[in-house]
Amino acid sequence: MGIGGAVNRVLATAQNGLEVLRFGGLETGTEPAPFQVVETEKMFRLRRYFPDDEDSVADVILVHPMMVSANIYDVTEDKGAVSVLHRYGITPWVVDFGSPDREEGGRERTLADHIVALSRIVDIVREITGRDVHLAGYSQGGMFVYQCAALRRSEGIASVITYGSPVDVLAALPLGLPAGIAAPGAEFLADKIFPHISIPGWLARTGFQLLDPVKTARSRLDFLLQLHDRDALLPREDQRRFLEDDGWVAWSGPAIAELLRQFVSHNRMMSGGFVINGDLVTLAEVTCPVLAFVGTADDIGQPAAVRGILRAAPKAQVYESRLPVGHFGLVVGSVAGGQTWPTTAEWIRWRDDLGPEPEDVEAMADHADESGTGVTMSSRVQHGLNAVADAGVAAGRDLVDTAVAVQRTSRAIAAESVRTVPRLFRLGQIQPSTRISLGKLMSENNRRARNKELFLFENRVLTHEQVNTRIDNVVAGLISCGVRPGQRVGVLMDTRPSALVVVAALSRLGAVGVLLTTDLDISVGIKIAEARVVIADPNHLEVAREHSNRVLVLGGGSGDARVIEAADGESVVDMEQIDPAAVRLPSWYRPDPGLAGDLAFILFTRGATFDLTPWPVTNHRFAISAFGAASAAGLTSTDTVYCLPPLSHPSGLLTTLGATLVGRSRIALSNGVDAKTFSTEVMRYGVTVVSYTWTMMRDVVRSPDFEIDQHNPIRLFMGSGMPPGLWAEVLESFPRAHVLEFFATADGSAILSNLSGVKLGAMGRPLPETSDVEIAAIDAENETLRVGADGFIEKAAVGEVGLLLSAARHRFATNGPVLSDVFAPHDRWELSNHLFRTDSAADLWYMGATASVIVSRDGSVYRPPIEQALSFARGVDQVTAYRVQVGGGLAAGGDDLAVAAITARAGSASAVTVSTLRAALGRLPAQERPHLITMVDSIELSESYRPLSSSLAAQGVPKPGARVWYRDDEGRYRRFTKAVATERGWE
Template sequence: MVALPALPNVGAAVGRVLATAQNGLEVLRFGGLDTGTEPAPFSVVENEKMFRLRRYFPDTPTTGPQVVLVPPMMVSANVYDVTEHNGAASILHRAGITPWVIDFGSPDAEEGGMERTLADHVVAVSRAIDLIVEATGKDVHLAGYSQGGMFAYQAAAYRRSKSIASLITFGSPVDVLAALPLGLPANLVVPGAEILADKVFNRLWVPGWMARAGFQLVDPVKTARSRIDFLRKLHDRDALLPREDQRRFIEAEGWVAWSGPAVAELLRQFVVHNRMVSGGFVINGELVSLTEITCPVLAFLGDADDIGQPLAVRGILRAAPSASVFESRVPVGHFGLVVGSTAGAHTWPTTAEWVLWRSGLAERPPLVEEMPDTPDPHGSGVSLSSRITHGIGSLADASAGVSRDLLVMANTLQRSSRAVAQESVRTVPRLFRLGQIQSGTRISLGKLMSENCKRAPKQELFLFENRVLTHADVNTRIDNVVAGLVECGVRPGQHIGVLMDTRPSALVVVAALSRLGGVAVMLAADGDVREMLRLADSSVIVTDPGHLDQATRVCDRVLVLGGGSGDTRTIERADGSSVIDMEQIDPESVQMPSWYRPDPGLAGDLAFVLFTRGAGQLAPWPVTNHRFAQSAFGAASAAGLTVRDTVYCLPPLHHASGLLTTLGATVVGRSRIALSNGVDADTFTAEVDRYGITVVSYTWTMMRDIVRADGFRINQHNPIRLFMGSGMPVGLWDDVVASFPRARVLEFFATADGSAILANVSADKVGSMGQSLPETNPVEIAAYDLEDERLIIDDAGFVRRAEVAEPGLLLARNRQRFDTSATVLRDVFAPHDRWEVSGHLFVRDLADDLWFLGSLDSIIRTSDGPVYVPPVEQSLSRMPTTDQVVAYGVGEPGRQIAVAALTLRPNRKSDSLTVTQLRIALGELGSHQRPHLIHVVDEIPVSDAYRPVSAGFARRGLPHPGAKVWYRDSEGHYRRYTRSAAATLGWSAKAGAGGSVPAAAEN
């Protein structure tokens, strides 16, 4: 018997159709199905312009721990109460914890909402904490989802962790550029983010529907699949209801608008500059760093989170080194961290257990572990298998994951090619502009600062004493000072002395003189200021209140700037004639003369006068605008300075490293300039983190007071990538590199007239001056006869180029015939060439890198040959016992005795220095190029530019025999310098006063 096919169940099919139609009609009319659930009860306990503070379950006492939850800008505060039983508020309440929620509302419905900034949100979170602490008398646990977690981090840093028991974040990135959504490369995202911040979101805002669409576009396949599943199950109300509240929140109800300024600030500070991890972000004009966080941190990571990727979230471990950092991994994507069944089963119970543990009411949660200090093997932290396992395995997303993993595997090649490309983009335009400068080209410090202000007026420029000044702020101040200078009778071309500490007011004065067309004469407070004024033909000084007494002693007309309009030191001395308080001048009332034209300086015009000392004589160092531009553009290119750098300016402005290398290069690179109150280890470590320092400028032994200070400690994840300056001893160089292994040292050398600018760009040869910077004057080492003091001529009648390892004289070929104070020679190496003589000796190695041997007048001329000071000082500085060292000559030229004086490092005694150490340290020098005497001294004085000074030792003559003195014997070995040895050698301690030295002394 054949079985007949079963007839379709017409009634069931009709019922399914009717159920689909009924449920669909309800969705169309009301936006979703009625789940019958009710939100957790709450009351608004505070209603302020920026936020409303909700307290959930207001009828229960606040005897337990307090948690305040912060939503992201684009998500409704209801995200913490989407489902009745699995919502954050309900779960935390059941654990005996009082939940509070900050509700920012929807900016497009709030008064002034579309003008809100990122800082407004952070300050609002801080204000809410104060309100809760005031109401309950207890510290709070601060928690935030996604960008709300970023707000929580920033608010905790802003408050220095005050009244915060712990921090809890859910998918909140810190090192944003380490792992961008979908594995996008940072070098592509950053330029786009910068354009959006500066050109788009300063005019537009993001409506709620756009925020929703952007979130859904992160995973379009999953979004489409969810909607299809919803339609397929539309007939089965019971199957849909458990997830209906969550679906309605994601599809429609959960999104609010973003204000344009807040989005722009987010992009600028935390994407372009990545300041969450590097520090130095700005909240209401105050500099903030996550290193200020000291409370415990728990970060939830989603294994399949492509928005807050685990690698980016784990950046908190490096950004907050003073905090105890824990993590809890959840097998979900970004939204699943806080909403849904997994959040109800894992995230919120674990959060409750964490709060109770930190409050001393429970044991450590089993799903919480210390955050590892090792990179994730998957690169971003989201493996391909996690993406597939958790439903994000679409073709597009899988491709992104594979691409990211492949990028990590090829990391070295990618970094190299990216670095070359980025360096070309930064360097080529700068060097091209430098190469186009002619004598009549308008170029000056003032003009460069004007250009930067027009390009990005709201970008930060000066950081000082935890304050921030933008380009617009500084430009306005410069114009006001220009008006004040005009009112005081200053005219273009006039030489004006500047005697000021390195503070914003000093930089403004220098820029104002440039904008006016004046010449800034940079005065050193520890020098002969009266003689400097005479040499520079200057009769006016601009000073700060701290140097007012010194200025009035040497100058009859003093202009005082800084200290504010109420500085009593200035007011008491100001008489309106010899001493003028420029702070009392109203720039609005100054009638600018018809001759005034901003930034008139041409390349060939004199811009600054610095000073140098040679053979004991003070000499002016004139710097034209072209020389300034050469140094500024060259240094900026060599250092790779960009808008993302913050340069720590430690050198004084009267030193070339402060004026040219630091101020000039930073302005060219459009970087931020951080100024300090002093050079000491504690200030340095605090300001490096707070300001987000990436580049440190120095002079001579300046870093000694930092890296060799007792108990010096620095955050190993600090953002410093470069030290740049001049004169650093190689022993100190070694210590700096050891203390900052991720940074390099960029040593510059510039001749007094600025004709030659060298830099050790590769930084792979400690002590080398490198080569000339591109687009600056080419240099050559000419063979030089030291005995006859003349250049050596070859058979063709031209000057011979020095061979490898042969000492020679540095010459610079000036492409442009600007005015110069240097000796100029023609027909040197070829017909019709033109070279400027530097007066400095160098030796070149096989790679054409140059090594400094000193100036001609610094050579110690002994009877058996020259002793070069720099190699002696550099060699002795590398001994583990040496702190500082100077070398000098005593006696008459040609029969001088070479002496080295050194200090020992703290806690080192003189008997710790042995002849073996001396022999090893000086082993690379020929025996006759080593000092005759080496002695240990208690202190070596330094100038205010931190250059060790040897003049006092030379005036005192030879050191007396003793246990702290060693002499060089005839074989180049060192022995104790006793009275009997001194008598045998016949050296006279009075040789420094011009006394003769017996021939035996040279053995």
């Protein structure tokens, strides 16, 4: 290049540079595509491009991200989205949310506002065109599209198209941030920062550029180096100006906070259960076809995150189209103009039966087992990224993610994690005078997270603040009805939000909740507990009136009259008619007065002798269970706990409600236990933890209607009493989850949990910070504890059945007898009525209550091992074991027989054979096997799904027949005939 050329280059550079300084860029002469604003509302303006074209064959709604201008779909005249789509006969409709800093109320916009507005736009376009529409969105606009389709359950949507839109956000975050760090950080920002500020457009632009600083710097350098060559710059000038200035709009703080909380911290695009204006929504209910464009060099909407849609929307046909570009290149630039938008147009025509399947589209494959983000090193190098730095960040992220994964899969670590230590520390500091109760926990959570969701029920969402307000209103109603602190009040209600509110209100008032169930003798329970008032829901009103002269009704449908006087003097008070604002709170009222040593609840159970037994629960007992279960289960604010048990069962009140409050998790309540409801609500609510009792999960996993996506969000089942055979089936049906079994004595002196989940049927070991336990040896002949040569009680040997003792805490009153100097001088141990044995690894196995042991001529027979063994038998459904006395029983010269009743699974009765039973019971010593096994048509279940044997025991010895087997002298089973019954005196 000569001197003249150099001079011309300098002059051209100066001239072009001056134009850039004066006007912000070079004049390209391009004109935007024509459009008409067809609808204007507070949240949006809806543009219809090429409004005079009457030959449209399809319609697509294009949605921009919150921080990017709607003009992104018309950046370049020939290669812009709207122009390309129009050439294919498709009408582009572009949503313009505007810039929040220039719109009325824009800075207060929430994420839900955008989704609801988009759903409204779908209705508008359908009304104008008379046909379903395709919904397309770039980046976060694609997230809006997914969420809108989920909210509408795909109604009116022909297909969904997204461009670099992450679904499994935590699978691959920008800048290689590890999920274990990003999730809690996002929650902090959502709670503390963004509710109070918004992001201006210039900051949004800067943030986007900082996500790829190398590429930004290189683009600017290239622009400066070519500033002399106007012809080279003009084709990319509109794109450059859009990125550098024109394309960015402000971002409202509440919308950012909601995005961070729901879709980063809790990753609810994947798990489901995100909330749009009070409605629970899940991508699992998207049924329309989906096309996701994947940028193989996209470090913002990374391939691993984008491909999460395949697992999140199992009912949809999901396709992908891969492009060798970064995030912005998916929608703007030469590749977008030559591939993205023509492929989009071909997809739309194909889905509307107007053309063939596009060549660049294929069914999305499941990459769930692949590691990394999906952005290959070669893609990064190809697009000029800092490969070495990115590789280092990715390696760091993988290391942290691996550490987090190891932590989550190690059950023992749950009690040692950072979030668990404060819980256990608080638990260890509780004194009898410590103020702690269910009501106080709810008050504390309300102060910390008043606007966060607490209860999910029937597709409704209640926040901590809403629930807390309702509790206070019920307290006012209780006070107006004369209820006082310390008073015992019966509660007879279905497990609904109103029932939980009542229990919490009684706790806040300082009264004692007596949890009643219809499958127990309510009159006896009321008499034992001295409950002179019963609170019922409308479903239980008539039953409550039969057993109490003072009934308070809470819940809809209880009538218009506030007080209904019956002829016999009973009164029914409709608490829904009480105006809490009109109730004057007395001077003695103090919210949440409960101390650790105070009685909080009374539960009931039927023991081995079928007698109704009260379970008094102090606030300390409640706290031990709640904090211990939350720690063992690793519950956090990211969890949604699905409560199947009734509140009247310890698993419902203590393990589920209590642990959920301690973990600050959401609690989802069900309308019943069945396979279809379970599968639907798990996905809709985003359930991560399922609580159960006894055989509840049988109605789910053994139902012919049971279907659930293999990528469901459940990680844990927690509860008590699950038969190990059913336990194994649950693990088979949910291979990514595990089962956490709890066992607790009635007074709470001992709480055990099977943290490892490896030994099906084992009770495990004591929870951290709960009482130590020992198994004391028994002198069976004298029915006492066995004393050793040193005068102290002997500990049971490995495998030996003994009595469970728990270390007595001096500062708390106990319900059972306490012995001193048991194993060592000055020790104190509380006796339980439960028998256990210990295996070689020090895990405890339940052998039943002392009263449940069947002592026959052959020796002691324990019911739980029989029930556990038979639960594994092929073809067996339900099992229960019980005692039958013949000839007046062993004490009268007769005998006590152990009988096991079984039911067969549907269509599997023929699979239950002598060989099946023998194999199932083979691990038990012959003398500990049941004397008789009978196959019955059904086994009665309690309200908590516990198999009941009282009615079977009342029938006596099973009648001989083809479905009854007896144990011979060698421990084998044979057909039980009338001759055998006569010979053995079992008639």
